[in-house]
Amino acid sequence: MSVSPLFPFPDGLEMTSVSETANEVVVCVTSQRESSPCGQCAMSSSAIHSFYRRHPQDLPCVGRPMRLILTVRKFFCRNLDCSRKVFSERLPDFISVSSRLTMRLRTSVQEIGFETSGKGGERLGGKLGIPVSDVTLLSSLFLVPLPEMGPVHVVGVDDWSWRRGKRFGTILVKLETHKIVALLADREAESVRQWLVQHPEVEIVSRDRGLVYLDAATSAAPQATQVGDRWHILANLGDAVEDFLIRAQIRLEEGKASPQKEQAEATPLSSFSATPASQRKSQARLFRKCKLYQRVQELHATGMSLRKIGEDLGLARNRVRKYFRQAPEPPRPTPRPLRESRLDPYEDYLLQRWSQGERNTAQLHREIRERGYPGSASLVRAYVGHLRTTTADGSPPRSRKERANAISPRSLRGLLARKQEDLHQEEQTRLDQLLSLSPQGETLYALLQAFLKMVRERKHQDLRSWMVQAERSGIPELRSFVNGIRRDYDAVHAALRLPWSQGITEGKVNNLKTLKRVMYGRAGFPLLRQRL
Numbered sequence: 262m263s264v265s266p267l268f269p270f271p272d273g274l275e276m277t278s279v280s281e282t283a284n285e286v287v288v289c290v291t292s293q294r295e296s297s298p299c300g301q302c303a304m305s306s307s308a309i310h311s312f313y314r315r316h317p318q319d320l321p322c323v324g325r326p327m328r329l330i331l332t333v334r335k336f337f338c339r340n341l342d343c344s345r346k347v348f349s350e351r352l353p354d355f356i357s358v359s360s361r362l363t364m365r366l367r368t369s370v371q372e373i374g375f376e377t378s379g380k381g382g383e384r385l386g387g388k389l390g391i392p393v394s395d396v397t398l399l400s401s402l403f404l405v406p407l408p409e410m411g412p413v414h415v416v417g418v419d420d421w422s423w424r425r426g427k428r429f430g431t432i433l434v435k436l437e438t439h440k441i442v443a444l445l446a447d448r449e450a451e452s453v454r455q456w457l458v459q460h461p462e463v464e465i466v467s468r469d470r471g472l473v474y475l476d477a478a479t480s481a482a483p484q485a486t487q488v489g490d491r492w493h494i495l496a497n498l499g500d501a502v503e504d505f506l507i508r509a510q511i512r513l514e515e516g517k518a519s520p521q522k523e524q525a526e527a528t529p530l531s532s533f534s535a536t537p538a539s540q541r542k543s544q545a546r547l548f549r550k551c552k553l554y555q556r557v558q559e560l561h562a563t564g565m566s567l568r569k570i571g572e573d574l575g576l577a578r579n580r581v582r583k584y585f586r587q588a589p590e591p592p593r594p595t596p597r598p599l600r601e602s603r604l605d606p607y608e609d610y611l612l613q614r615w616s617q618g619e620r621n622t623a624q625l626h627r628e629i630r631e632r633g634y635p636g637s638a639s640l641v642r643a644y645v646g647h648l649r650t651t652t653a654d655g656s657p658p659r660s661r662k663e664r665a666n667a668i669s670p671r672s673l674r675g676l677l678a679r680k681q682e683d684l685h686q687e688e689q690t691r692l693d694q695l696l697s698l699s700p701q702g703e704t705l706y707a708l709l710q711a712f713l714k715m716v717r718e719r720k721h722q723d724l725r726s727w728m729v730q731a732e733r734s735g736i737p738e739l740r741s742f743v744n745g746i747r748r749d750y751d752a753v754h755a756a757l758r759l760p761w762s763q764g765i766t767e768g769k770v771n772n773l774k775t776l777k778r779v780m781y782g783r784a785g786f787p788l789l790r791q792r793l
């Protein structure tokens with residue numbers, strides 16, 4: 262055919278016809294090659310067994326998708342030592358054995374994948390005549406060969422979500438150099454096992470505390486010491502603290518702890534103020550938790566296993582177990598962000614009258630109008646209604662300002678985790694006030710600080726006695742944290758003893774964040790490419 266310059270194919274692949282359908286250009290191609298290497302033993306054979314057709318997608322033709330009808334053969338393997346009797350024809354320069362994309366198309370798809378997110382790439386591909394799903398797009402990226410890294414003695418293993426928490430891959434990092442050595446398309450023990458078996462030089466496996474990687478490392482790298490990831494351990498402890506604060510309803514308000522209110526307002530402590538955004542965030546977190554809890558219960562009621570539920574909802578298995586065991590606290594209404602109200606200048610007066618026992622909206626409205634209030638009675642009614650509901654349980658009325666300044670549990674968690682010598686005076690005052698609210702809070706604080714010190718100073722020998730104390734504290738959140746440690750004691754202990762923990766020692770925290778972004782972020786791929 263004379264059109265071959267328009268449709269170039271490698272030697273031995275002959276085009277026999279071109280046609281079109283409404284959606285695509287269809288090109289028939291037949292392999293005329295003399296022989297093919299066996300997929301098992303690589304010995305060449307020219308003894309044809311049969312013909313069959315493949316229908317791969319190829320690069321688009323003038324903006325239209327191009328489909329091939331590719332006629333290839335099966336050969337007999339003549340190597341008597343080979344276990345394979347019949348094998349499919351290999352076209353190593355054109356398409357791999359079971360692929361539905363030619364290699365030149367695959368390269369384009371990978372380029373699109375690197376520059377875009379999954380769904381964006383799908384849309385772009387559609388416009389360019391490359392109809393691929395986001396899944397194909399992203400899984401193509403796993404086929405990009407990684408550069409040879411030499412022996413890996415310390416490897417970090419973690420999962421990472423590459424499809425909005427629905428699909429997970431595994432990332433392996435050589436911790437001596439912080440270079441990614443492998444990306445696996447799933448987070449199954451088997452995939453990790455295969456990699457580990459090929460790397461008997463591995464001495465240390467740093468991993469998260471999921472059971473999957475524990476299984477893989479235990480069976481495939483028995484020579485290696487397993488180290489729990491400190492980042493995950495500390496995050497779990499932090500979650501326990503936050504859960505406690507929420508459950509115990511320990512709250513603190515900005516400014517209240519400070520004796521000199523004016524001064525505190527002049528220099529706000531930005532990291533501890535509960536901005537509307539951060540409140541919304543922690544509120545959304547709680548709401549998500551509750552919804553997940555309901556989903557877990559529903560799915561379990563249908564007879565689904567916890568493992569399957571985890572996969573379905575994109576949850577780590579210990580999360581599933583946690584949600585299965587206990588319902589998280591339902592979200593409470595968040596204080597609204599403080600907006601200017603015409604009532605503001607009269608609030609003090611209203612609160613004063615409230616504490617004197619005045620409950621009548623019309624009366625209160627009359628009184629403040631006499632003092633210059635220009636607004637309607639409905640604002641007053643709403644305000645009185647609010648006072649009524651918030652003081653129904655006997656708690657004192659709180660001004661709008663106090664409510665808007667409530668500090669989020671997340672910030673309190675941050676405060677509790679700070680080194681005492683690093684605290685400013687206001688923070689110290691706030692901490693003292695927080696601890697005075699609850700004896701359990703005080704115990705929790707002491708245990709938290711002891712744990713952090715143990716991690717900082719690698720006092721692994723103290724771990725056992727810490728666990729005993731935490732259990733005796735009677736704080737359920739701590740008890741379940743300790744149970745988590747007990748399930749994976751050796752790795753947690755090693756995490757306190759050894760410097761390796763995802764390779765990120767002190768001072769490399771930013772690096773860890775980059776890595777986490779690579780691991781968990783949707784925007785990870787372009788970044789990942791730069792790292793490779």
Ligand SMILES: [Zn+2]
Pocket residue numbers: 299300301302303304338339340343344345
């Ligand atoms: Zn063979």
